[in-house]
Amino acid sequence: MDLEKEESIDLGKLWQVTKAHKKVVGGIIVGCTAIATAVAFVLPKQYESTTLVQTRNASKEMGGQAAAAMAALGVGGAASSPTNNYMELMKTRTVLDPIIDELYEGKDPEKKPDAAAFAKSNLDIKNTKGTNLITVTAKGKTPEEAQQISKEVVDNFLTMQTNNSQQTQSLLVTFLNGRIEEAKQDSDDAAQKFADFSREHKLYSPDDQLKAAISQVSAYDKSIADLQSQQKAAQAQYDVATSKLGQQKASSKAYAINDNSTVQSIRGQIVAKEVELVGLRQKYTDNNPTVIAAQQQLNQLQGDLSREVSAVVDSSAASLNSAQMELLKNQAVAEASASAAKASEDAVRAKKAEIEQDIDKYPDDMVTYLQLKSDAEIKKTIYTNLVQQCEQNKIQEAMESMDIQVIDEANLPDEKKPSAPKKKLIAAIGLALGCIIAFGSSLVMYKREA
Numbered sequence: 021m022d023l024e025k026e027e028s029i030d031l032g033k034l035w036q037v038t039k040a041h042k043k044v045v046g047g048i049i050v051g052c053t054a055i056a057t058a059v060a061f062v063l064p065k066q067y068e069s070t071t072l073v074q075t076r077n078a079s080k081e082m083g084g085q086a087a088a089a090m091a092a093l094g095v096g097g098a099a100s101s102p103t104n105n106y107m108e109l110m111k112t113r114t115v116l117d118p119i120i121d122e123l124y125e126g127k128d129p130e131k132k133p134d135a136a137a138f139a140k141s142n143l144d145i146k147n148t149k150g151t152n153l154i155t156v157t158a159k160g161k162t163p164e165e166a167q168q169i170s171k172e173v174v175d176n177f178l179t180m181q182t183n184n185s186q187q188t189q190s191l192l193v194t195f196l197n198g199r200i201e202e203a204k205q206d207s208d209d210a211a212q213k214f215a216d217f218s219r220e221h222k223l224y225s226p227d228d229q230l231k232a233a234i235s236q237v238s239a240y241d242k243s244i245a246d247l248q249s250q251q252k253a254a255q256a257q258y259d260v261a262t263s264k265l266g267q268q269k270a271s272s273k274a275y276a277i278n279d280n281s282t283v284q285s286i287r288g289q290i291v292a293k294e295v296e297l298v299g300l301r302q303k304y305t306d307n308n309p310t311v312i313a314a315q316q317q318l319n320q321l322q323g324d325l326s327r328e329v330s331a332v333v334d335s336s337a338a339s340l341n342s343a344q345m346e347l348l349k350n351q352a353v354a355e356a357s358a359s360a361a362k363a364s365e366d367a368v369r370a371k372k373a374e375i376e377q378d379i380d381k382y383p384d385d386m387v388t389y390l391q392l393k394s395d396a397e398i399k400k401t402i403y404t405n406l407v408q409q410c411e412q413n414k415i416q417e418a419m420e421s422m423d424i425q426v427i428d429e430a431n432l433p434d435e436k437k438p439s440a441p442k443k444k445l446i447a448a449i450g451l452a453l454g455c456i457i458a459f460g461s462s463l464v465m466y467k468r469e470a
Contacts, residue, residue: 049454056450072428170430245401254358261351
């Protein structure tokens, strides 16, 4: 069998051929470099302007009833930073269309890009890893245009974010106000019944026996009132999310959040901790270290519930857009929080029923007095809690506009220092390309002379 002979190149001869045709080889290199340089000068100039913004983590440590109510509303329980969502929202039509309309005013409408194309060609939005900083770099044909785009992207986003947040908070306040009116009527009715009974039976100053009974059930009444307040607040949050989802035909119920084993486990721990707190409050005040520690553990469990529910939605609805995803998370967290509060209320009522069995031995008037007083106190506390929650949301509404803070305003690039075209780089590429073509030409001439 004949073996193919591998071709070998005589480098010395190749060099001689190259030297012999140095004008051709040199001309190729110089020509490519010259063309690349010319192209670099012909290409339109481009400038870059950057705005640096910082996202604020609105979650803060809270204790007592405030933490429980905020947890019930899903505030502070998000599983991830909003930074990535903000970066995507900066590329939406709401933010970019006004900028595009301004830049292309009076020009051919067919040449006007859509928001996605404009963002791809004119924006570079990045998050510095490990921080909550976002850089918004805009490209423009002039220094002023680049600065304008960078500045208006941030300004338009801030306006959109503020409007959306205030709309959500205002809607939540509206829903809470409806529940406050109901709670106020219930509280007034219960107080009137209690006053009428006291007046009719002349039980204005209960004896020591009745005082002891009242003391026994007061801790249960407070807990029941707090848990009912959480349910009403969570239902308001759920209704807001459902209303904003509107016709998108998406619902957290589709993901069976309350059937999730981990969610059920956390909910069970919350119920146990609520019952434990009632027992502690029968013995100690809210300022007692034991009660404070138990309350902190309960707050942690409520935070765990919010994070787990958010994670379930993240894993089950990954295809949804960021805005719809956040609404679904709010809806799901509210649903789970209301369910946990209801389960806790049932457990506390069961414990209270055990105490009331002993109270049944008292005279009928004393038992009725105790029941009416309990009902009045519960409904008054519910009303007070809802009013406080509504005021908290009004404060939150005023704070939402501070969720994004501009650290460095958009800079005005130096007209003499465009970001593109990079003339030296383009010339170097032309030189490299010329060398490759020249080398190929030398090989061709070498083979002809071989």
